Amino acid sequence: MSAVVAEGLKKHYGDTRALDGLDMEVAQGTVYGLLGPNGAGKTTAVKVMTTLVKPTDGRAWIDGIDVAENPRVVRTRIGLTGQYAAVEERLTGRENLELIGRYFHHAGTERSARAIELLAMFDLTEAGDRVANTYSGGMRRRLDIAMSLVARPSVLFLDEPTTGLDPRSRLAMWDFIERLGDEGTTVLLTTQYLEEADYLAEQIMVIDRGRKIAEGTSDQLKDQIGGDKVRVTIVKPENIQRAKEAIAPLCVGTVEQDPQSALTLTAPINAGGGVVPGIIRALDDAGVDVVDVEVRRPTLDDVFLVLTGHAAEAAGGDGEDG
Amino acid sequence: MAIARSTAAIGDDVIGLRNVITDSMTEAGRHLRILPRNVELLIFATIQPVMFVLLFSYIFGGSIQIPGYDDYDQYLMPGIFAQSVVFGSAFTSIGIAEDLSKGLIDRLRSLPIAQSSVLIGRTISDLLRNIITFVIMLVVAFLIGFRFEGSLWAALLATLLLLFFSYGLSWVQALIGLSVSSVEAANSAGFIWMFPMTFVSSAFIDTSTLPGWLQEVADANPFTHLTNAARALYNGNPVGNSVWLSLAWSVGLVAVFATLSIRKFNETSS
Numbered sequence: 001m002s003a004v005v006a007e008g009l010k011k012h013y014g015d016t017r018a019l020d021g022l023d024m025e026v027a028q029g030t031v032y033g034l035l036g037p038n039g040a041g042k043t044t045a046v047k048v049m050t051t052l053v054k055p056t057d058g059r060a061w062i063d064g065i066d067v068a069e070n071p072r073v074v075r076t077r078i079g080l081t082g083q084y085a086a087v088e089e090r091l092t093g094r095e096n097l098e099l100i101g102r103y104f105h106h107a108g109t110e111r112s113a114r115a116i117e118l119l120a121m122f123d124l125t126e127a128g129d130r131v132a133n134t135y136s137g138g139m140r141r142r143l144d145i146a147m148s149l150v151a152r153p154s155v156l157f158l159d160e161p162t163t164g165l166d167p168r169s170r171l172a173m174w175d176f177i178e179r180l181g182d183e184g185t186t187v188l189l190t191t192q193y194l195e196e197a198d199y200l201a202e203q204i205m206v207i208d209r210g211r212k213i214a215e216g217t218s219d220q221l222k223d224q225i226g227g228d229k230v231r232v233t234i235v236k237p238e239n240i241q242r243a244k245e246a247i248a249p250l251c252v253g254t255v256e257q258d259p260q261s262a263l264t265l266t267a268p269i270n271a272g273g274g275v276v277p278g279i280i281r282a283l284d285d286a287g288v289d290v291v292d293v294e295v296r297r298p299t300l301d302d303v304f305l306v307l308t309g310h311a312a313e314a315a316g317g318d319g320e321d322g
Numbered sequence: 323m324a325i326a327r328s329t330a331a332i333g334d335d336v337i338g339l340r341n342v343i344t345d346s347m348t349e350a351g352r353h354l355r356i357l358p359r360n361v362e363l364l365i366f367a368t369i370q371p372v373m374f375v376l377l378f379s380y381i382f383g384g385s386i387q388i389p390g391y392d393d394y395d396q397y398l399m400p401g402i403f404a405q406s407v408v409f410g411s412a413f414t415s416i417g418i419a420e421d422l423s424k425g426l427i428d429r430l431r432s433l434p435i436a437q438s439s440v441l442i443g444r445t446i447s448d449l450l451r452n453i454i455t456f457v458i459m460l461v462v463a464f465l466i467g468f469r470f471e472g473s474l475w476a477a478l479l480a481t482l483l484l485l486f487f488s489y490g491l492s493w494v495q496a497l498i499g500l501s502v503s504s505v506e507a508a509n510s511a512g513f514i515w516m517f518p519m520t521f522v523s524s525a526f527i528d529t530s531t532l533p534g535w536l537q538e539v540a541d542a543n544p545f546t547h548l549t550n551a552a553r554a555l556y557n558g559n560p561v562g563n564s565v566w567l568s569l570a571w572s573v574g575l576v577a578v579f580a581t582l583s584i585r586k587f588n589e590t591s592s
Contacts, residue, residue, distance in 0.1 A: 050432045052591040072337065075434035084425030084592070090356035102348045103433045131359065147429070 001064050003028040003155050003186035004049060009058035011044050011210070018044040019055065020210035026155075026188055026203070031181040033201030034190040037304070041210035042190035043083065046159045049188070050080045063154055079148030079156040083163065085140035086147075089133035093124050093143050096132060100150040118146040122176060138169030142176060149185075156180065158189040162196060174199055194303060198222075206303055213307045222298065225306040227252075229296045230269045230279060235289035237262040246286035247279050269295070342436040349430075349443025350450070353417070357451060367413065367451065371406035371459040378402055378526065379466055388528050391557075399468045400480065400553040401525030404545065406459055407488040408520060410452040412512040414445060414492040418499030419508035422592050431591070438584045445492040452488055456481070472558025480555035483568050487548050490575025496583040500590050525549045544571040 004026035011019040019041045026032040034042050047053040049060050051071035060067045062074045087096050094115050101111030119128040122142040127135060132143060141161060148156055161177065162170040177200055180187055191197050197204045198218045206214040206221070214221060230251065234243050244255045244265060251267035258264035269275045276293055283290050357364065383394045391397040418441075421427050430440050470477040495512050502508045522540050523529070529540040540546055548571070551564035 047428075047591055052428055052431055054589075072434050075432055078432060080429065080432040082425045082428045082592075084423075086425035086429040088352060088356065088426065089424075090359045091352070095355070099348070099352060100433070102351075103345065103430075103435050105344065 001028065002026060002061075003030075004032070004060070004062055004188055005064075006045070006049065006060040007058055009045065009048055009060060010056045011041075011048060011053065012056045017210050019048065019058075021058070022207065022210060022212060024205060024212075026186060028154075028186055029181075029184045030202045031177070031187040031189060031200050033197035033204040034188065034207060035192070035194065035197045035204055035303070036190075036207040037192060040207045042207065043159055044210070045207075046080070046082075046157050046188070046190060050078055050157055051075060052080075076151070077154045079151070079153035081141075081145050081148045081156070081158050081161060083159050085137070085144040087132045087135075087140055087143050090131055092129050092131050093119060093135070093139075093146075094128045096143060096147055097150055100147050104151045106151075114150055118149060121179075122146045136169070138165055138172060141165065141169075141173060145176065145180075149180075153185065155186045155188060158187060160190055160192065163192065170196075194298060206307060208304065208308055214303075221303070225298050225303050227298065228269050229266050229298075230275065231258075231292075231294045231296060232265045232267075232279065232283070232290065233261070233263050233292040233294075234265075234283070235263070235291055239288045240265070242286050243283060243288045246282040246288065250275055250278050250282060263291070337436040342439055342442070345435040345439035346442040346446065348435075349439050350447040351443075353444065353447035354450060357447075363413075367410065367455050368458050370409065371402070371455055372462050374402050374406060375399070375459055375462050375466070382526070386527065393467070395463075395466065395468050396471065396557055397553065398526060399463045400556050401523075401549050403456065403459060403463075403481075404484055404487075404549045404552055405520040405525055407452050407456055407484045408491055408516060408545070409513070410455055411448065411488045411491040411495050412509075412516065413451070414448045414495035415499035415502070415508040415512035416505060417444060417448070418496055419502055419505045422500070422590065423505055425592050427587075427590060428592055431587075437588055441493075441496050441580070441583055441587055445489060445496060448492050449485060449489050452485060456485070470556055470558075472555055476555040476558065479565075480552040483548060483551055483555075483565065483572070486572040487544075487568060487575075490572040490579070493576055493579035493583055497579055497586060500583060500586045519543065519545050523549060524553075544568070547571065 002025045004024065006022055006024040009019045009022040010017070022041070022045055024045075034045065036042050044053065048055045049062065049067060051067050051074050054068060062077050065073050065077070067074045088099065091099065097115035097118055098111045101114055106114070115128075119125045122145065124139060124142060124146070127139060132140060135143065145158065145161065158177065162173050165173060174196070177187065177189070181200070189197075189200060202217065204216065204218055204221055205212055214224065216224075230247075232243065232247065234240065240257060240262065244257070247265070247267065248255050251269050253268035255265050255267040258266060276295060279293055280290065378398055379395055382398070386394050388394060388397045418427075427440070431437065498511050499508050502511050522536065523543045523546040524540065525545065529537050529546065532540055544567070547564050547567040551561055551568045553559070554561040554564060
């Protein structure tokens with residue numbers, strides 16, 4: 001049985017179509033990424049599937065249970081970590097976790113045992129007895145996710161879990177999320193960052209204006225949009241052909257000359273680094289002087305440009321990858 | 323799409339009264355637990371009523387004479403008590419707006435709890451906080467000479483009437499807190515109408531001194547019934563129908579606004 005299924009979900013707010021016929025299917029025990037710019041409908045989709053918002057049309061099921069017909073049963077199966085770190089700031093980390101246990105009517109011993117377990121799992125044991133308003137942004141987010149896991153949900157929804165975090169906390173957060181996936185929890189994650197979806201999600205859906213525009217594994221999507229590219233700028237224009245021949249064996253596609261510059265070549269390469277030193281060496285061996293070698297990873301903007309023909313305009317400054 | 327629609331084993335989707343009570347207690351417990359940690363709030367919730375007791379008594383005490391009352395304090399204090407517990411209800415809208423802005427309402431709504439318990443727990447904890455405020459205010463009033471002139475039972479009944487009315491207004495505030503978009507808005511939307519409500523009434527003056535139309539408004543004001551009832555009971559005077567009118571208003575406020583707020587809550591998301 002699929003952990004999450006959505007069929008033709010629509011949510012209209014007046015003239016705004018936050019969701020415009022979204023279909024989705026998430027296999028049990030997988031990490032699924034919903035990728036899109038601000039305003040694409042990611043949060044609305046999460047809200048519909050977590051019973052917070054009623055869809056205008058369409059249906060959704062969690063573990064086969066209809067979210068509109070049996071919201072309370074669905075709520076026993078899900079964990080939600082929204083965009084805000086929804087922690088009670090004047091309670092300690094431990095108290096926050098025990099509070100959730102209380103809402104689930106867990107016995108006292110079970111509440112404290114689970115709190116201890118989760119504090120350890122999210123590296124918060126030392127901070128466990130400090131009030132949450134003394135926590136850093138990253139710690140708050142971790143506590144927030146831990147709170148969603150108190151009742152061992154079958155499906156965990158993470159709405160932009162790293163938005164607003166500094167790069168270091170973001171990497172740490174990725175580690176924690178990855179571990180959840182390893183433990184068999186189905187995770188539905190929304191993000192504006194291609195890198196994040198790439199790193200965490202086995203299956204990715206790109207959405208825009210409330211609709212699916214692409215779906216697949218990260219490799220499949222990258223094939224569609226072209227993957228990583230290297231951009232080489234040399235000193236003398238007469239060397240351009242020699243440079244092309246030198247780097248061609250190291251690239252995974254045709255080496256092309258930049259239409260705007262007689263000194264610049266671009267070519268698709270395999271992701272994961274290690275190619276750049278080889279390229280520099282090859283150019284050096286061929287006696288080509290180099291000004292610059294730059295690797296460009298596809299960003300959400302590239303995805304959008306390729307898949308929709310327009311930029312991810314709503315994303316603004318947040319759209320760039322870290 | 324291969325959809326598993328075999329929704330055979332579906333649990334109970336109905337919430338029992340026992341769950342409403344348990345979950346409301348958990349929710350009230352959350353607020354009461356952080357109350358001592360929110361020192362600013364405690365100070366402001368306490369200072370304002372005490373300040374009003376002292377200001378009105380010393381500023382207006384000498385210049386206002388009310389027929390039938392030798393001492394203005396005996397007339398004034400029940401009005402101040404009533405105003406203070408009513409103002410105390412504004413914390414309900416602020417608290418709910420705060421939970422909403424922090425995403426806590428979304429979190430709570432995604433839990434399998436009795437949804438109404440979030441609001442019930444909130445209003446109950448606000449009522450308990452209001453009782454603390456009331457006790458402090460009462461002590462100060464006694465220090466400056468206020469006395470129960472009627473029976474202790476009558477004084478207790480007066481106190482319960484005041485608290486019940488403020489509880490009714492807490493539900494009005496709950497609806498306001500759920501309807502506004504920010505904590506700041508909740509702060510003004512929760513307070514602004516309470517000034518005319520409490521001043522165009524018999525709380526501080528004898529309404530017969532007001533011009534014709536204003537007097538009619540003041541006499542119809544539920545807050546006037548509340549103040550009249552409390553004042554008569556604290557002073558051992560005949561209550562007329564003020565006690566019943568005040569009770570009826572409180573029951574009505576709770577019934578109407580609890581229904582509206584809980585309905586609104588089920589559609590609210592930050």
